[in-house]
Amino acid sequence: MTATNQYNAEQIQVLEGLEAVRKRPGMYIGSTGTKGLHHLVWEVIDNSIDEFLADHGDKIEVVIEPDEIVTVRDYGRGIPVDTHSEKGLPAAQLVMTTLHAGGKFDGSGYQVSGGLHGVGVSVVNALSEWLELEIYRDGYLYKQRYEQGYPVTELEKVEKTKETGTKIRFRPDDEIFDEVEYDFETLKKRLQESAFLNKNLEINLKDERNDEEVNFCYSGGLKEFIKYLNKNQTPLLDEIVYTEKEVDDTYVEIAFQYNKSYNQRIYSFANNINTHDGGYHLTGFKTAITKAFNNYAKENNLLKKKDPNLKGRDLREGLTAVVSVKLTDPQFEGQTKTKLGNSEIRTIVERTVYEYLRYYLDTNPKLAKLVVNKALEAVKARNASKKARKLARRKGALTNSSLPGKLSDCSSRKPEKSELYLVEGDSAGGSAKQARDREFQAILPLKGKIMNVERARLNKILKNTEIKSIVTALGAGIGEEFDLENLRYHKIIIMTDADVDGAHICTLILTLFYRYMPELIENNHIYIAQSPLYQVSYGSSKKYIYTNNQLQEYLSDKNRDRVGIQRYKGLGEMNPSQLWETTMNPENRKLQKVEIEDEIEADEIFNQLMGSKASLRREFIMNNADLADNIDV
Secondary structure (H helix, E strand, O other): OOHHHOOOHHHOOOOOOOHHHHHOOHHHHOOOOHHHHHHHHHHHHHHHHHHHHOOOOOEEEEEEEHHHEEEEEEOOOOOOOOEOOOOOOEHHHHHHHOOOOOOOOOOOOOOOOOHHHOOOHHHHHHOEEEEEEEEEEOOEEEEEEEEOOEEOOOOEEEEEOOOOEEEEEEEEOOOOOOOOOOOHHHHHHHHHHHHHHOOOOEEEEEEOOOOEEEEEOOOOOHHHHHHHHOOOOOEOOOOOEEEEEEEOOEEEEEEEEEEOOOOOEEEEEEOOEEOOOOEHHHHHHHHHHHHHHHHHHHHOOOOOOOOOOOOHHHHOOOEEEEEEEEOOOOOEEOOOOOEEOOOHHHHHHHHHHHHHHHHHHHHOHHHHHHHHHHHHHHHHHHHHHHHHHHHHOOOOOOOHHHOOOOOEOOOOOOHHHOEEEEEEOHHHHHHHHHHOOOOOEEEEEEOOOOOOHHHOOHHHHOOOHHHHHHHHHHOOOOHHHOOHHHOOOOEEEEEOOOEHHHHHHHHHHHHHHHHHOHHHHHOOOEEEEOOOOEEEEEOOEEEEEOOHHHHHHHHOOOOHHHEEEEEOOOHHHOOHHHHHHHHHOOOOOOEEEOOOOOHHHHHHHHHHHHOOOHHHHHHHHHHHHHHOOOOEO
């Protein structure tokens, strides 16, 4: 046995203090990519918001300086500076250098805390090249500097001041992060969301790199959040339903509005944390909505006594809602810790919403009538689509005879090793069928543009031939009957021409997946093929180029007279060997994975691009025209 194979006490490594954070940063902030980089800012801001929730300070200032230096300043109480009796160190230094040190664990420092969900400012300190701490407390300004998590100065009492609060200024460590560059829009959207969730909290974001600045403060809280979410929708009624209530130590705030779309959008939060996977607070809200509208409908003859109750999914069609709870001891579950597990919150939310909604419907009968009628239309559409869904849903193993006739399937029957290419047009589909590796690559050519699912209910959607082909080929069903376990291909690749029509077809397909099969995106099954725009030759050498910018870079150091340029107007212009080499060969191809980083922003984009208002599409195109480098018009 060689020394490298030995496993004994000498191989056991003990990481002290913040060493573990620097050694395994992904365990604490998720990744060392963009998400992890921005997570540092969220951790500091969460602490500042906790001060606001404790009724100390109503303003937070965030500044991005050149060289990606971030400053977060609040006007709360300031981190305690007195010496800790057990550790013999200033409390502030313990907070900055010790995991799980802070005033949130015994329940006395903070009644409600969002920071409990996070990993603490000590992790921000550990992953920063340097961090400067300023504390305004007890009539004095205190300062201390850290480098890679270690204090390099003592906590120094500097000067007298009447101000209170904490200022943390740091630069993320290049040794830790893949790339250190903060995105203004990412910070802006998260801070705006925080301002919506905490009414009367003022949050200022300033970007000194390019002189941008925004300020958020919403006295209306969630009502203004709903107004923002529905700004591109046509409401059933202009008024937003809103209620808030404190039950013991739990605060419940709810706002919702119905619109004329066919989608439901419900966002839930616990202690300002976006609970993407829901939880008992969301269950309580849904139950209350279903019960309140059904009871009102039966009591007021909108439904006959003998009629079955309307189902929750029908009553939520066109609903935009925000459910926010704040509680003393949130219990988060699930792999991503974004599901609220406190069972007692269900009863609190359900009772709060039901009691208020019964009162509201009695005084606003027009809303009840509009919502019930909309739900009844949804019921009719759902019943009409049952037969189509049964045909689309996979029942056991699919045989070749039940698959779409245009599908050229792969020979592998292992979904995890199989790929499905959704290809624009029969011409490109023919080239792809010749180019592919038949063992694991299946080809489904699509004729023309599929239906825009943003503007139709499921019964009409399933009448579209191309959509039926996609659903049947995937084998996992659609809508509420979608079952990821039955998916026949674990990699689904959209391959369209690099022109306006191709971009439109790609967006139509993505809209289908986002609205009716979101699990495909959430579980990283959807990709977009990046095909080259050009083949250039210079002497005997040939090269494929994917964007116009890359072409200009290539030409900048070449004799233009000796460069041969072939522009591919579409996939069909490439012969099978070229298509394989550039776009289908796993060794060489470039695939763009489709991910949802911000569900609110994603929903807004799909509504802008595919909704009924043409003015929103024009606005989106004008605002993003500079990003369309590889689109041939």
